[in-house]
Amino acid sequence: MKLRSTLQAALAAATSVLVVAGCTGTGGAASPGTAGESKTLRYLVEQPEDAEALKKLETRLADFEKSSGIDVKLEAMPYDNMRTVLQTQLRSGDGPDVFNWGSGPGFGGALAKAGLLYDLTGAYEQHGWKVYPFAKDRVTVDGKTYGIPGEMETVGLFYNKDLFAKNGIQAPRTLPELTAAAAALKAKKIVPIAASDKEGWQGGHLLSMALSSAVGSEGMDALLKGEKSWNSPEVVSALKLWEDYGKAGYLPDFPTSLSYDNATALFYSGKAAMLPNGSWLIRELDANAKFQVGYIPFPAQNGPGIFTAGLGSGPYVSVGTKNQDAALKLVDFLASPEHARWLVQNLGVIPPQPVDVSGLKLSPLMTQTLQDTSKLASDKSDLGYNIDVLTTDVFNKAMWDGVQGLLSGQRSAEQVAESLDAAFKK
């Protein structure tokens, strides 16, 4: 009886390992094929900030369905959920046929390395997709191109022009000016900078902004190529800036408890004067902000600084899709110049390819961003890098945890820099 009960207990407890064991499939082993091909596709996208955008995309996809005869089942998932379940879904074989995901080693690159993406190198040649070469590089791993790079976007500081004017504050053009503006706003009981970091990934943007403006694109190149260490004084200084701002009360209390949505709400409500965020928010700001919004790069010590630029989410095809031909037709549609123009006009999204915007009605913020991002392709101006799309998962975890630790008082700037350096070398 004792043996029996012991065995029962052991077997019962052993079930807890099944969570991991049951999911240890050999990712990427599935070979795409046309066997059992159906005319229905699952297309997964990140939940847009504006629900209206999803409806517009549905309408747009209806055009594709009509012309191709392929039924597209559009699914939307919040970014944070997608970050945690996408890889598991793809591994289990229950993933979408086509999905939008970030470009760069930390996003599409990680999936490609895991063997979960369909190789689109041949499709590029066949369809002649006109993607900017720098953007194509971000979705190319070991010589194979796996996706259509997502929208071009910048990360910077949005500010409430009305609130600034009401309090007699000018838009900061240097770091000392930003600090002075933050102090003045705090004195008037206004949250100076609505920085949020509950989800963790925002920490990557905070560091990217401060560091890009401090060291420029060349300095960022040196860091990302490993020519400069991540515990160098410049990195420590960029981290310390946020640590000091937190201690000085220029950020909300416990940014690590403030979600991305809450920070945006704080800005909309007029309780916060500045919002570190990206150009993907412009459409929502145009629609919802009841005040004039300005958009500036995060300032440098002696100048206006540079925008942090990166690529957002674009379409990839799952290696396990049973609808390979249909999936490629959908990707071809999404990469077309007509769709690029539609994206700019309807979703405020800037695809990484030449777009004819003649005749389009655009807001001043959108026009400004179009000009800024066009520099990405033409090399006319210095632009910083959004770090997390260019680094590995291990580094990103160290960065996100590190900035969270910094903002919650658990770690110092020096400790975070050390952990970044160690993670980069792994």
Add this chain to the structure above:
Amino acid sequence: MNRTVVETSPAPTAAPSSSTPVKPPRRSGRPRSGTPSVTRKAQTRLGLILVAPLMAMVVVFLIFPLGNALYYAFVDFNGINPRPPFVGLDNFVELFKDPSVWAALKNNVIWIVLGTVSPLVIGLGLALLVWGVRRGSIFYRVAFFFPYILPQVAVGVVWGWIYDPTRGWLNRGLELVGLGSLGTGWLGNPDTALYAVLGTAVWATSGFVFVILLSALRNVDTELVDASLLDGAGPLSRLWYVVLPQIMPVFLMVTTITLVGGFSVFDIVFIMTGGGPAGATEVLGTYAYGNAFQLNRISYGTALALVITVLAIPFAVWLNRLQRRLSLQGMGA
């Protein structure tokens, strides 16, 4: 004594008497039950057929994945390589040297202690309060049990709103009663985050403990309680010496479930904080998941999951045996 004398001094020539042990009858080839062998074989076959589906399920869903997990714990599988290299005990050696594992284990221990004791105390208290209630008992049972049947994801999301620093009810409520200075970013403050998540789990689990213990209390011998009352026993004495011993096996069963749950806790932490801020709420379950599925260190994550299992087994077995012993002693409801 007389019997000993008789047995040790038998008469050497005595004929078999009534005191001589009776030999058992010689075994014959036929079974004593008289069941024909054909029927016995048929019964055996039927038994095997009836057991086979369950055995197949155990093999497919338990033994095989367990073996699979053991295999992955001894190789270095990153999710891609179909032939991962054998690394022996490296994963286990690494996890013993990994400071994040110890930090997560510390959080697990806090969870196990508070997450076991609190629901037991609250659940028992509620059960004792409702024990004597005649009218409205069903309402209380449903009301207190309801949180337990809610999906953990929904519970985590809703409590995340309650803890929200800017729009959450908790901070607003504190402000309303003049305790606004106690408000904080509950899930983002490393000093409160783990306890905030734990509070949510206790809220959800107490109802389960309450319902089970209330059922056990229904079987308590009230005559003993009345007798102790007449003897002048106070409420605590009655609880400790009269009520608790009678419900002890059930109490231990509930303790086992909540305690083992403390080792394998994952979902509520994952939903509410993801282990953050900066690992402040990381438990072994979330750390194993993060390594396996976010950092593609599937073997390391599997080794961690095995360690969680190994840690939980002794407690489960010990409590199981204790419960069984008490039941055999005739204690309990």
